[in-house]
Amino acid sequence: MKQVVLILVLFINLPVMAQTKDSAKYVLVIHGGAGTILKKSMTPEKEKAYKEGLQKALDAGNAILKKGGTAMDAVEATVKVLEDNPLFNAGKGAVFTNEGKNELDAAIMDGKTLKAGSVASVTTIKNPITAARKVMERTEHVMLIGSGAERFAKMNGCVMVDPSYFHTKERWEGLLKARKADSLNAANDSTKKALKQPGNRDDKYGTVGAVALDIHGNLAAATSTGGMTNKRFGRVGDAPIIGAGTYADNNTCAISGTGWGEYFIRLVMAKSVSDRMELAKMTLDDAAREMIMKKLPALGGDGGLIGVDKQGNITMPFCTEGMYRGYIKSNGETVIKIYKED
Amino acid sequence: MKQVVLILVLFINLPVMAQTKDSAKYVLVIHGGAGTILKKSMTPEKEKAYKEGLQKALDAGNAILKKGGTAMDAVEATVKVLEDNPLFNAGKGAVFTNEGKNELDAAIMDGKTLKAGSVASVTTIKNPITAARKVMERTEHVMLIGSGAERFAKMNGCVMVDPSYFHTKERWEGLLKARKADSLNAANDSTKKALKQPGNRDDKYGTVGAVALDIHGNLAAATSTGGMTNKRFGRVGDAPIIGAGTYADNNTCAISGTGWGEYFIRLVMAKSVSDRMELAKMTLDDAAREMIMKKLPALGGDGGLIGVDKQGNITMPFCTEGMYRGYIKSNGETVIKIYKED
Numbered sequence: 184m185k186q187v188v189l190i191l192v193l194f195i196n197l198p199v200m201a202q203t204k205d206s207a208k209y210v211l212v213i214h215g216g217a218g219t220i221l222k223k224s225m226t227p228e229k230e231k232a233y234k235e236g237l238q239k240a241l242d243a244g245n246a247i248l249k250k251g252g253t254a255m256d257a258v259e260a261t262v263k264v265l266e267d268n269p270l271f272n273a274g275k276g277a278v279f280t281n282e283g284k285n286e287l288d289a290a291i292m293d294g295k296t297l298k299a300g301s302v303a304s305v306t307t308i309k310n311p312i313t314a315a316r317k318v319m320e321r322t323e324h325v326m327l328i329g330s331g332a333e334r335f336a337k338m339n340g341c342v343m344v345d346p347s348y349f350h351t352k353e354r355w356e357g358l359l360k361a362r363k364a365d366s367l368n369a370a371n372d373s374t375k376k377a378l379k380q381p382g383n384r385d386d387k388y389g390t391v392g393a394v395a396l397d398i399h400g401n402l403a404a405a406t407s408t409g410g411m412t413n414k415r416f417g418r419v420g421d422a423p424i425i426g427a428g429t430y431a432d433n434n435t436c437a438i439s440g441t442g443w444g445e446y447f448i449r450l451v452m453a454k455s456v457s458d459r460m461e462l463a464k465m466t467l468d469d470a471a472r473e474m475i476m477k478k479l480p481a482l483g484g485d486g487g488l489i490g491v492d493k494q495g496n497i498t499m500p501f502c503t504e505g506m507y508r509g510y511i512k513s514n515g516e517t518v519i520k521i522y523k524e525d
Numbered sequence: 526m527k528q529v530v531l532i533l534v535l536f537i538n539l540p541v542m543a544q545t546k547d548s549a550k551y552v553l554v555i556h557g558g559a560g561t562i563l564k565k566s567m568t569p570e571k572e573k574a575y576k577e578g579l580q581k582a583l584d585a586g587n588a589i590l591k592k593g594g595t596a597m598d599a600v601e602a603t604v605k606v607l608e609d610n611p612l613f614n615a616g617k618g619a620v621f622t623n624e625g626k627n628e629l630d631a632a633i634m635d636g637k638t639l640k641a642g643s644v645a646s647v648t649t650i651k652n653p654i655t656a657a658r659k660v661m662e663r664t665e666h667v668m669l670i671g672s673g674a675e676r677f678a679k680m681n682g683c684v685m686v687d688p689s690y691f692h693t694k695e696r697w698e699g700l701l702k703a704r705k706a707d708s709l710n711a712a713n714d715s716t717k718k719a720l721k722q723p724g725n726r727d728d729k730y731g732t733v734g735a736v737a738l739d740i741h742g743n744l745a746a747a748t749s750t751g752g753m754t755n756k757r758f759g760r761v762g763d764a765p766i767i768g769a770g771t772y773a774d775n776n777t778c779a780i781s782g783t784g785w786g787e788y789f790i791r792l793v794m795a796k797s798v799s800d801r802m803e804l805a806k807m808t809l810d811d812a813a814r815e816m817i818m819k820k821l822p823a824l825g826g827d828g829g830l831i832g833v834d835k836q837g838n839i840t841m842p843f844c845t846e847g848m849y850r851g852y853i854k855s856n857g858e859t860v861i862k863i864y865k866e867d
Binding site: 297298299303304322323324325326327328329330331332334335414415416417418419420424425426427430444445448449450451454455458459462463482 | 639640641645646664665666667668669670671672673674676677756757758759760761762766767768769772786787790791792793796797800801804805824
């Protein structure tokens with residue numbers, strides 16, 4: 184009898200013991216979008232609000248990872264916090280489409296199983312990242328879109344909201360500005376030029392994302408976005424595309440991208456970083472930098488990404504002026520940055 | 526004056542001369558879907574009809590490539606012929622969704638520019654591959670979905686049809702069969718199990734695709750599909766996902782996939798083949814075989830792909846019982862096959 188009790192106690196203590204070992208480290212990296220983010224056009228109040236938003240997101244994931252929770256749980260919880268924060272272009276705070284709607288995309292991927300889930304063009308799901316996870320866990324599908332994805336989310340207990348939940352004054356003004364710029368561009372050609380992006384892409388895109396390594400050695404990635412301001416015709420960017428904006432593989436890395444989505448799709452950005460590690464034996468940072476600092480601008484795009492590998496190495500390259508970003512490690516080290524020169 | 530005339534004549538003759546050189550070769554490879562295609566369950570008439578359908582598609586692309594036309598024009602024209610043929614699950618002949626609709630997906634990619642276009646979940650565009658090309662050429666977007674994609678297609682001169690155009694008796698019976706199998710599977714769980722695929726995936730999927738190398742040395746890939754019979758909730762497969770079912774890069778290869786789309790998405794199939802060539806210096810055939818014969822079944826999926834590289838090498842691996850497939854080369858060599866033992 185005594186022996187049985189002893190065994191039980193050992194099992195209960197295992198997670199706690201694991202944390203004390205050096206190998207039981209965890210890492211959480213986040214981004215809140217890349218773009219023309221300049222210190223001179225930022226107020227101290229706004230900067231503080233962004234940093235607090237990033238810190239709150241890191242705290243949510245850290246609370247899970249510290250207790251021995253999974254990378255999947257951590258990235259979902261982290262992205263949910265960013266989705267709920269109107270400062271970031273995802274969930275509440277999503278930008279408006281040309282028709283004045285908020286169409287949201289999200290994806291999540293489990294590096295242990297290579298299972299993935301995503302939703303695109305949804306308008307009534309409070310936290311698209313949670314719907315994406317349910318697609319992964321409760322279906323054999325990867326990608327569900329539009330009203331079909333919404334029906335699925337509702338059937339599976341996701342919090343549904345009226346589309347007006349996503350309306351924010353700042354994003355509405357962004358749409359009016361973008362519409363004006365686009366209508367000037369499109370004076371003589373209603374289709375072609377209206378789909379070209381004007382010079383100032385500042386209000387145009389933004390995404391949130393999280394990648395994590397947990398103490399069990401598993402990687403996960405999650406990305407969520409409201410897409411491009413003034414987007415038309417059911418445009419879908421890279422965020423919900425597995426391999427483009429989101430990818431995780433325990434053998435290599437977990438990646439979440441942010442930037443001009445079309446270029447991330449054409450380069451299959453996240454998978455390209457992973458394949459550089461797997462096939463060319465590059466480090467995470469070298470692989471990510473080659474893609475973001477060379478291949479992406481060479482094609483005419485811009486943006487950034489965050490990544491973590493199975494050893495806990497971190498990368499956060501971007502070729503824009505700034506990227507809201509940060510990380511927290513199991514040793515307590517916390518970093519939050521916005522600008523290039525940070 | 527005489528000299529000027531001579532120069533003009535030389536220019537006019539250049540394309541014709543190019544065709545006669547050994548380096549001016551072209552290759553067109555097609556597929557009409559992979560699956561449980563067994564000789565014993567095929568009638569001679571049906572087999573003949575499939576082979577004629579594949580031949581007609583090859584002829585359409587060959588006519589373009591022979592005249593010095595582009596790989597992009599060839600793959601679009603080839604896929605259009607397959608879309609218009611009710612035998613194949615794309616365009617007319619698309620399978621039905623659970624709700625009795627035909628939701629079509631397609632993608633095209635230009636290996637020279639890495640530009641790409643795709644449409645998903647469209648129900649009124651006669652040739653989704655043409656709409657995908659217009660997305661590529663007339664917008665800065667890559668992926669448009671649903672009614673937005675349809676509005677764009679209509680504005681851009683695509684042939685629009687009533688959804689009933691896509692209804693075929695055979696596919697409708699396929700839906701009734703699949704619904705019955707799924708409702709048996711889903712007796713006690715309306716969501717989770719209804720989304721699992723029953724054992725017989727024969728009627729479940731299928732895709733058409735074409736890849737080409739033209740005499741100018743450019744590669745292109747195109748894929749079009751009706752998706753999975755009885756699909757629900759706006760499910761999108763790999764066909765319209767750049768990197769998964771469709772990819773082209775002049776530096777490596779052009780790929781079009783067919784099979785259980787979710788696994789192609791999770792493996793980022795087409796880009797994985799391309800990256801094996803670029804980063805691990807594998808041949809096209811070795812790269813494609815590693816992905817289709819090893820990685821795909823190891824994860825639990827099945828299917829096949831077609832590929833051509835910049836030297837004109839061809840690959841057509843599949844891990845199913847059969848794959849409708851064929852190719853034609855500039856030297857006239859033509860091959861059309863259906864079964865494994867062909």
